[in-house]
Amino acid sequence: MQNLLDVNELTVTAAQTNAVLVDRVSFSVRRNETLGMVGFSAAGKTLTALSLFRLLPDTVRLVSGSVRIAYQEKTLDILSASEAQLGSIRGAFVAYIFQEPRKSLNPVYPVGRQIEELFLYHTDVPSQQARLLPNFREGGQARRQTLEALRHVGFTHPDRIYHCFPHQLSGGECQRVIIACAVVLKPSLIIADEPTASLDVTTEARVVRLLQEVRRSLGASLLFITHNLPLLRKIADRMVFINQGKICGVVTNGDDVSVYAQVQDPYIREVLQSMPSFQGKKLR
Amino acid sequence: MNKRLFRNKTFCAGAFLAVLVIVCAIAAPVLSRHDPSRISVTEALLGPSGNHFFGTDSLGRDLFSRVLYGARVSVLVGFVAVGIAAVIGIFLGALAGFFGSWVDEVLMRFVDIMLCFPTFFLILTVVALMEPSLLNIMVIIGLTSWMGIARIIRAQVLSLKTQEFILAARMLGFSNLRIIMRHLIPNALGPVIVHTTLSVASAIFVESSLSFLGIGVQPPTPSWGNILMEAKSTLGVAWWITVFPGIFIFTTVFGFNLMADGLKDVMEHAESTGR
Amino acid sequence: MLNFIVKRLANVVVLFFGITLLSFIVIHVAPGKPFLTMEFNPKMDSAAKKKIEQIYGLNRPVWVQYKEWIHRFSRFDFGYSISDGVAVKDKILQRIPVTLAINGITLVLIFFLGILLGVSGAVRKGSWYDRCATFGMFLFFSLPTFWVSLLAIQFFSVHLGWFPVSGIKSLDFEYFSFGKKAVDFLWHITLPVAVSVIGALAGISRYVRERMLSVLREEYVTFAKAKGLPSRTVIYEHALKNALLPVVTLLGLSLPSLLGGSVIFESIFSIPGIGRLFFEAVMSRDYPLIMGLLSISALLTLLSNVLADVGYLMVDPRIRLAGKHE
Numbered sequence: 066m067q068n069l070l071d072v073n074e075l076t077v078t079a080a081q082t083n084a085v086l087v088d089r090v091s092f093s094v095r096r097n098e099t100l101g102m103v104g105f106s107a108a109g110k111t112l113t114a115l116s117l118f119r120l121l122p123d124t125v126r127l128v129s130g131s132v133r134i135a136y137q138e139k140t141l142d143i144l145s146a147s148e149a150q151l152g153s154i155r156g157a158f159v160a161y162i163f164q165e166p167r168k169s170l171n172p173v174y175p176v177g178r179q180i181e182e183l184f185l186y187h188t189d190v191p192s193q194q195a196r197l198l199p200n201f202r203e204g205g206q207a208r209r210q211t212l213e214a215l216r217h218v219g220f221t222h223p224d225r226i227y228h229c230f231p232h233q234l235s236g237g238e239c240q241r242v243i244i245a246c247a248v249v250l251k252p253s254l255i256i257a258d259e260p261t262a263s264l265d266v267t268t269e270a271r272v273v274r275l276l277q278e279v280r281r282s283l284g285a286s287l288l289f290i291t292h293n294l295p296l297l298r299k300i301a302d303r304m305v306f307i308n309q310g311k312i313c314g315v316v317t318n319g320d321d322v323s324v325y326a327q328v329q330d331p332y333i334r335e336v337l338q339s340m341p342s343f344q345g346k347k348l349r
Numbered sequence: 350m351n352k353r354l355f356r357n358k359t360f361c362a363g364a365f366l367a368v369l370v371i372v373c374a375i376a377a378p379v380l381s382r383h384d385p386s387r388i389s390v391t392e393a394l395l396g397p398s399g400n401h402f403f404g405t406d407s408l409g410r411d412l413f414s415r416v417l418y419g420a421r422v423s424v425l426v427g428f429v430a431v432g433i434a435a436v437i438g439i440f441l442g443a444l445a446g447f448f449g450s451w452v453d454e455v456l457m458r459f460v461d462i463m464l465c466f467p468t469f470f471l472i473l474t475v476v477a478l479m480e481p482s483l484l485n486i487m488v489i490i491g492l493t494s495w496m497g498i499a500r501i502i503r504a505q506v507l508s509l510k511t512q513e514f515i516l517a518a519r520m521l522g523f524s525n526l527r528i529i530m531r532h533l534i535p536n537a538l539g540p541v542i543v544h545t546t547l548s549v550a551s552a553i554f555v556e557s558s559l560s561f562l563g564i565g566v567q568p569p570t571p572s573w574g575n576i577l578m579e580a581k582s583t584l585g586v587a588w589w590i591t592v593f594p595g596i597f598i599f600t601t602v603f604g605f606n607l608m609a610d611g612l613k614d615v616m617e618h619a620e621s622t623g624r
Numbered sequence: 625m626l627n628f629i630v631k632r633l634a635n636v637v638v639l640f641f642g643i644t645l646l647s648f649i650v651i652h653v654a655p656g657k658p659f660l661t662m663e664f665n666p667k668m669d670s671a672a673k674k675k676i677e678q679i680y681g682l683n684r685p686v687w688v689q690y691k692e693w694i695h696r697f698s699r700f701d702f703g704y705s706i707s708d709g710v711a712v713k714d715k716i717l718q719r720i721p722v723t724l725a726i727n728g729i730t731l732v733l734i735f736f737l738g739i740l741l742g743v744s745g746a747v748r749k750g751s752w753y754d755r756c757a758t759f760g761m762f763l764f765f766s767l768p769t770f771w772v773s774l775l776a777i778q779f780f781s782v783h784l785g786w787f788p789v790s791g792i793k794s795l796d797f798e799y800f801s802f803g804k805k806a807v808d809f810l811w812h813i814t815l816p817v818a819v820s821v822i823g824a825l826a827g828i829s830r831y832v833r834e835r836m837l838s839v840l841r842e843e844y845v846t847f848a849k850a851k852g853l854p855s856r857t858v859i860y861e862h863a864l865k866n867a868l869l870p871v872v873t874l875l876g877l878s879l880p881s882l883l884g885g886s887v888i889f890e891s892i893f894s895i896p897g898i899g900r901l902f903f904e905a906v907m908s909r910d911y912p913l914i915m916g917l918l919s920i921s922a923l924l925t926l927l928s929n930v931l932a933d934v935g936y937l938m939v940d941p942r943i944r945l946a947g948k949h950e
Contacts, residue, residue: 120850122841148855156852168843173865173941186853230941246851461635462642465922465929469884473906474914554768558888561770562903580774581892585782595771603766610762 066135069254069286070094070117075130077109077116077310086125087112088310094254094286096135099277101301101318102290109310110290114258118143118155134158134254157187160247162276164259166239170231176242177227181211183249214245218275237268241275248279255280258290273300294340298324306333353615360611366604370597374420381414386569394587404589406579415571416594422560422572423553423601426487430552431545433491438498439541443534445499446506447525453503460496468493472555473564481564490552497544505537543613550605557598573598625937625944632933636926643922644697647915648690693915702916707908712916716898720920722792723890723897726813727882730820734828735875737821739868742832747859749837758833765826769885773819773892780815787815790894816893820885824878831874835867842866869940876932880925 070093077087087109094100104110116127132143136158146154163169170179184207215223218241231239240260247255257276261269277300280287291297297304298318306314306328313330317323321337328334354360373380383401389409397404403412445456463471475489509515510533518528559565560574568575573594580591696702702712741761745754781789788794792812793805800808839845840863848858886899894900898917905913937943 115846118850120846122846152852152854154852155850161847161850163843163847165843169847171844171848171862171866173869173939174862182853182857183851186851186857230945232942233945243847458638458642462639462646465639465643465880465925466646466918467880467884467921467925469881469887470902470918470921473887473902474918478906478909550766557768558770562888562891564906577771577774584774584778588778591771591774591778595768595775598768598771599766602768603763606762606766 066133066140067095068093069096069135070288071131071133072113072117073131073133075113075116075132076128077112077121077125078128080124080126086310087116089130090307090310090312092305092312092315094288095303096253096286097284098302099280099287099289099300101297101304102288102307103292103294103297103304104307105292108307110307111258113307114161114256114288114290117256118159118161119151120155120161153187156183156252157250158252159254159256160250160252162240162243162247162255162257162260164262166236166243166263167231169243170239172231175228175230176234176239177211177215177223177229180214180242180246180249181207183246184210187250210249211245214249215242217248218242218245218279219271236264237272240264240268240272244272244275244279248283251283252285253283254286254288256288256290259292260289261296262291262293294336306330308332353618354612357611357615359607359614363604363607363609363611366600367608370420370601370604371424373417373597374424377414377417377421381411381417383411383414385410385414385418385571387411394583396587397589403593404587406576406587406590407583412576412589412593415576416573416597419571419573419576419594420597420601422483422566422570423556423598426483426490426556427549427553427601427605429487430490430494430556431548433488434494434548434552435498435541435545437491438495439502439534439537441495442499442502443506443537446503447510447528447533449507456499457503460499463493463496469555469558472559473562476559476564481559481567483566483570486556486559486565490555494548494552497548498541501540501544502534502537505540506533509533509536539616543609543616546605546609546612550602550609553598553601553605628937628943632930636930639926640923643926644694644919645690647918647922648693697919702919703912705905705913706910707905707913712912715901715913716916716920719896719898719901722895723883723886723899726817726820726895726897727879727886729813729817730824730882731875731878733817733821734824734878735871738825738828739832739871741825741829742834743836743859743864743867745829745833746836746840758830761826761829764822767822769819769823770888770892772822773815773889776815776819777892788812792895813895816889816895819889820882823885824882827878828871828874832867832871835870836863839863839867865939869936872935872939873932876928876935879928880921883921883924 072093073091075087075090076085078085090109090113092100102110102113112121112125115121117132119127121127127144130144133140134143134154135141136154141150141154143151143154170176188207212223212227215226220226220238220241226234226238226242231242234242255276260276261272264272273296276287276289279285289297289301301318304316304318304324305312306316308330314328314333316327325334325337328337387410389405392401392405392409393407395401395405395409401411401413403416406412406415441456441460445453472489472493475492476486479485515528515532518532523532556565557572557574557577560572561577563575563578565574566572576590576594580587580594583590700713702716704710705712705715741757745757748754777789780787788811792809794800794808794812797805797808840859842863845858845863848862849855853862883899886897887903888899889895890897890899891903898921902914902917902921904910905917
């Protein structure tokens with residue numbers, strides 16, 4: 066398979082009312098690229114992202130479509146995969162990063178443990194180590210790699226951070242912990258759903274830089290979902306526009322004129338035109 | 350919202366049962382075939398029959414009519430006791446929430462203290478030290494069940510206090526009393542409704558427990574509880590004296606609990622959809 | 625954390641005084657003098673009655689009585705029972721173990737059964753199991769305990785003969801070995817505990833189910849799933865611990881209603897515990913005994929609340945370790 070991820074006619078409806086929330090969405094994620102997904106709130110971005118690996122809540126239903134990934138030299142259809150297969154794919158092939166970093170971390174366990182458990186459930190660790198005990202054995206390989214990952218995302222004292230609880234860390238620090246979770250198993254795809262929306266501007270810049278660096282070093286693809294178009298213009302290779310559950314344009318990033326030229330949808334054109342960087346430019 | 354209420358199955362089932370019991374209570378004289386206090390030693394301890402639907406007790410009184418008249422006691426106690434508790438609870442809760450600071454502290458400590466006592470112990474104490482009568486029981490139950498309501502109202506008032514329409518009322522110079530009575534309380538009542546429905550069930554249960562222990566409604570006035578008191582001594586001999594009043598207590602309590610649950614579902618739904 | 629403890633302790637002290645004050649007021653404001661039951665004894669003349677008044681200090685001003693009461697309370701000296709002259713403290717002490725044993729066992733049972741039912745219901749939300757379990761719990765919740773007790777005795781003791789009708793020991797208890805005594809005791813309290821558990825189980829299991837459902841919707845649960853953790857791990861390690869945190873507190877708060885309920889079933893099953901003692905005290909207007917029992921039960925409730933708070937403190941890291949790292 067040429068692309069990393071192919072989504073075809075994906076449709077998601079509300080379980081109770083059958084209202085269509087994601088309407089025959091199709092797009093692809095290429096290898097080693099940063100794909101931005103832009104749309105306003107409630108455009109269906111998060112639902113699309115969650116449905117890719119069957120993480121939808123039971124208030125919505127995935128009705129039709131296909132999601133195929135290039136996994137272990139083969140093409141795998143997610144929607145027909147077994148729970149066991151999904152278990153190995155999630156976390157190892159794909160990693161998610163959500164908007165609220167504190168909410169993604171379990172408040173009653175130390176953050177280090179929440180990274181380390183990825184090793185224990187994905188790698189071939191002997192069974193006695195595979196049980197999560199309150200006090201992990203020091204010096205184990207999983208522990209070492211966890212500390213290494215923490216160092217990699219910028220913590221200078223990973224051993225101290227390891228034992229901290231989420232409420233003891235700042236928002237930016239929590240997000241870095243989550244990025245550490247995302248990279249330890251060297252995934253091929255990172256899906257970041259508004260990862261910086263709840264962070265302040267400086268922290269946002271740091272986190273975005275970190276994500277880019279991480280993506281490059283892993284050779285992975287990054288699906289960056291946001292409503293912040295200017296940000297995407299700086300980091301994305303291509304951009305997918307989504308509005309009210311429908312894809313309304315796929316654009317290769319470039320200078321303003323070429324981007325505008327690729328867009329047919331009048332709604333998006335309006336959005337683009339309202340951006341400060343587009344003001345005063347001659348656009349067809 | 351009312352439409353949704355009547356479509357809610359739980360609520361309707363509960364309401365049906367509750368109404369059934371209330372009808373029994375009101376129509377007791379019409380529905381019963383015999384005088385509930387008519388003693389007839391020759392007919393003592395007869396099983397259920399066409400003449401005596403629920404059988405007779407040890408004094409030959411018709412159980413069916415006694416149970417129906419007992420419904421009156423229960424329904425009355427349920428509503429009056431909870432009425433009293435509601436008045437006290439709403440009043441104190443609104444005061445605590447509205448005035449805040451030391452008023453709130455004092456009142457909430459008082460609530461905490463009351464909650465430390467096993468309520469039943471308190472009720473027993475007071476009821477037994479006064480002459481047990483229907484009125485006393487209703488008042489006592491009311492005086493010991495207001496705490497939950499007070500807390501709920503207080504929480505509601507606290508959150509409503511800062512909303513704009515209250516600030517507007519203040520700026521228009523409305524007196525505190527008027528604000529509390531006309532603006533805060535009506536808006537705070539929502540969550541209380543579920544609690545009061547549950548309280549009715551609880552009050553009925555307490556009254557029957559007290560009567561069962563002999564310090565509630567006194568014979569010969571029939572109450573489900575005091576009929577069961579007799580059942581204790583005829584255990585094994587006359588199963589009908591145990592079974593029928595109990596079924597009625599259960600049905601009533603169950604009905605009100607169902608109503609409360611249905612109300613809760615509807616309220617939560619209304620809250621999340623903002624209607 | 626220290627903050628939390630200090631605040632709770634201050635609260636406890638306030639509540640303690642409030643409890644003593646309230647019980648004192650209740651007894652003395654309600655009409656009905658203690659020797660009313662003795663009034664019908666024609667042999668008692670007014671001089672004797674006066675003497676009794678003096679001995680029990682019933683003719684002194686109320687506030688003096690209260691002060692003395694506080695002093696004696698701290699030494700657990702509740703005076704002497706009016707009906708038989710035995711020290712109140714001793715009477716209570718003699719009967720408390722049984723009640724505590726029964727209620728303790730009940731609490732443990734509803735804790736485990738409640739969690740089991742609540743969690744399994746939440747995990748299988750909407751299934752037949754869940755709906756039956758929820759309905760069943762609702763049913764149990766609405767059953768009047770004294771009625772259930774009567775029915776239980778009627779059916780299990782009289783009809784089937786599986787359990788004893790009353791009491792806490794068999795006739796030849798004294799001759800049993802320790803092990804047999806223990807079994808005998810447990811056999812006797814099976815029905816009362818069962819009745820108690822049925823009534824209280826509903827509350828806990830519903831609460832646990834709601835907590836579990838609400839936790840399962842939290843983002844960290846989705847995140848855990850997104851990490852590829854098996855669903856068993858997600859549910860029983862990540863979700864469960866968070867869901868159960870406030871359940872400990874709820875258990876502590878269940879004690880007052882359990883104590884209240886014990887009045888009824890101790891009377892029915894003829895169990896010599898403080899519930900029945902309270903009832904007897906109330907019937908004979910035994911002031912000192914009533915006061916002692918009211919106060920002790922309130923103290924027990926206070927204690928169990930404190931224990932519940934401490935328990936919560938120990939398991940929730942957000943309270944245990946406040947403050948950010950450096």
